[in-house]
Amino acid sequence: MFGRIIVGRRYIKIILLAVVLIPLLHQLIVLITRGKEHTGYNIPKLQDKVPTLQGVNDYFKNIGNSAQNATETPDDIVDAGEPVVIYPDVSDPEILADLPYLKADGSLNKYFFSKFVDHDDNKKARKVFQENNRLYADYIMEPIDEPKVDNLQRPSEDYKLANATLLSLVRNSELDGILSAMEQVEAKFNSKFHYPWTFMNDVSFSKEFKTKVKAATESEVHFITIPKKLWKKPIFIDKDLEQKNIDLMLANGVGYADMESYHNMCRFYSGTFYNIPHLQQFKYYWRVEPDTKYFCDIDYDVFKFMQDNNKSYGFNINLYDGPSSITKLWNTTMEFLEEHPKYLNPNGAFQWLLEDMQNPEKNQIAGYSTCHFWSNFEIADMDFFRGEAYSKWFEHLDNSGGFYYERWGDAPVHAIGLGLFEDKSRIHFFRDIGYHHMPFTNCPNSDRCDCEAGKFVPWFSVEKENCMANWVKYGMSEDEKNMF
Ligand SMILES: Nc1nc2c(ncn2[C@@H]2O[C@H](COP(=O)(O)OP(=O)(O)O)[C@@H](O)[C@H]2O)c(=O)[nH]1
Numbered sequence: 001m002f003g004r005i006i007v008g009r010r011y012i013k014i015i016l017l018a019v020v021l022i023p024l025l026h027q028l029i030v031l032i033t034r035g036k037e038h039t040g041y042n043i044p045k046l047q048d049k050v051p052t053l054q055g056v057n058d059y060f061k062n063i064g065n066s067a068q069n070a071t072e073t074p075d076d077i078v079d080a081g082e083p084v085v086i087y088p089d090v091s092d093p094e095i096l097a098d099l100p101y102l103k104a105d106g107s108l109n110k111y112f113f114s115k116f117v118d119h120d121d122n123k124k125a126r127k128v129f130q131e132n133n134r135l136y137a138d139y140i141m142e143p144i145d146e147p148k149v150d151n152l153q154r155p156s157e158d159y160k161l162a163n164a165t166l167l168s169l170v171r172n173s174e175l176d177g178i179l180s181a182m183e184q185v186e187a188k189f190n191s192k193f194h195y196p197w198t199f200m201n202d203v204s205f206s207k208e209f210k211t212k213v214k215a216a217t218e219s220e221v222h223f224i225t226i227p228k229k230l231w232k233k234p235i236f237i238d239k240d241l242e243q244k245n246i247d248l249m250l251a252n253g254v255g256y257a258d259m260e261s262y263h264n265m266c267r268f269y270s271g272t273f274y275n276i277p278h279l280q281q282f283k284y285y286w287r288v289e290p291d292t293k294y295f296c297d298i299d300y301d302v303f304k305f306m307q308d309n310n311k312s313y314g315f316n317i318n319l320y321d322g323p324s325s326i327t328k329l330w331n332t333t334m335e336f337l338e339e340h341p342k343y344l345n346p347n348g349a350f351q352w353l354l355e356d357m358q359n360p361e362k363n364q365i366a367g368y369s370t371c372h373f374w375s376n377f378e379i380a381d382m383d384f385f386r387g388e389a390y391s392k393w394f395e396h397l398d399n400s401g402g403f404y405y406e407r408w409g410d411a412p413v414h415a416i417g418l419g420l421f422e423d424k425s426r427i428h429f430f431r432d433i434g435y436h437h438m439p440f441t442n443c444p445n446s447d448r449c450d451c452e453a454g455k456f457v458p459w460f461s462v463e464k465e466n467c468m469a470n471w472v473k474y475g476m477s478e479d480e481k482n483m484f
């Protein structure tokens with residue numbers, strides 16, 4: 001008995017030692033990985049020490065996910081082929097001479113990105129807004145039908161689908177909202193084609209959620225619990241610095257600044273969702289959010305439209321952002337471009353990104369226009385995001401901590417990535433897809449739609465947030481202008 005007590009004491013000592021030592025060791029590791037004392041949050045050198053995106057990819061390779069390793073396209077899906085991305089050869093002086101955003105030695109011409117190239121100082125913002133507002137109103141009221149291309153694909157027997165899924169990140173508590181959105185997407189589009197649905201959640205879906213969602217479609221339905229590594233706040237985020245910045249953002253009226261799950265969601269949709277093992281089998285997705293509305297009949301295959309017309313990204317609303325949520329996003333991006341100027345696309349939507357006339361104060365605070373594709377609706381090719389330029393840039397953004405030290409939204413992140421690294425002619429305005437997410441609407445003037453044509457928002461005071469005119473002026477290719 002005495003012996004057992006002695007053994008027990010030894011165990012107690014070991015346990016006490018462990019209780020004291022493990023947290024100390026943990027603190028030490030956190031301190032080492034966090035790098036030197038933060039003076040702001042700009043880019044601690046973390047790449048080798050914390051799980052980065054590359055680390056995440058390796059992690060999934062290591063656990064040997066079958067979808068990740070799938071190479072063959074199933075027979076009932078049309079293979080889109082491997083993505084081909086060619087960066088300009090910036091070692092060739094002749095090519096360099098045609099790239100105004102690079103200097104003669106191939107380095108970044110920062111001046112190009114600090115000034116809107118067509119800026120007209122004499123115009124006042126109010127006047128520009130009135131002009132843009134008229135341009136938008138005229139443009140959106142043009143009667144339209146389907147896209148004017150000769151390769152629209154209609155439903156038929158033995159129809160082969162594109163490699164695509166309808167995709168929704170949603171909480172169990174949003175069941176009614178997602179059922180409502182699903183019902184409309186099914187009625188207007190998917191009941192004609194039967195694309196699979198994929199639902200993602202940071203926790204498991206409830207039985208009720210699964211049962212009701214499955215009953216709302218005849219298509220295949222997949223339910224994904226997001227791997228923690230792709231959802232949770234990275235361990236290197238400094239809690240004190242984060243809190244300090246949250247307080248500042250709240251003082252500046254940044255919505256959701258103190259809601260960690262919202263930051264997780266923005267980071268997830270910015271740069272990790274396309275690494276979900278289950279999604280590796282898909283190329284295209286259509287993002288569907290709860291409580292959104294779809295007003296127009298869509299009788300052609302939107303995914304095949306993307307594939308057959310060389311589009312990588314489709315949107316239907318263009319908006320300015322709250323600049324206080326992203327004051328460091330542009331500078332952090334510039335740091336990346338200084339290191340990797342070769343990723344810039346010679347036909348990027350630079351003017352659209354840098355416009356500073358309708359809402360000059362946005363640009364003054366954020367360093368760029370803040371205009372973005374409103375990403376709660378998007379039909380896009382994940383291979384663009386998975387590509388070298390976007391994924392390396394996302395890794396750089398992520399390592400800066402800005403998804404938590406500020407509230408970088410996935411919409412401005414997608415927009416900057418597309419504006420800098422994608423050929424703008426591959427970006428498509430789905431003018432014909434009538435859509436509403438509180439409080440903004442895209443309502444085309446078309447017999448196919450059941451909404452008030454041209455109505456953007458119920459309150460005039462918010463019209464200034466609409467930057468679609470800038471996309472029409474600076475982003476749209478000629479083909480896109482003639483599309484409807
Ligand atoms: N599962 C899950 N979904 C989330 C969470 N936060 C946001 N979402 C989803 O992410 C999308 C965007 O969020 P939402 O609240 O609509 O943001 P808002 O449109 O910017 O106001 C919606 O589809 C939400 O259902 C979360 O913590 N968990």
Ligand SMILES: [Mg+2]
Pocket residue numbers: 289376437
């Ligand atoms: Mg939403």
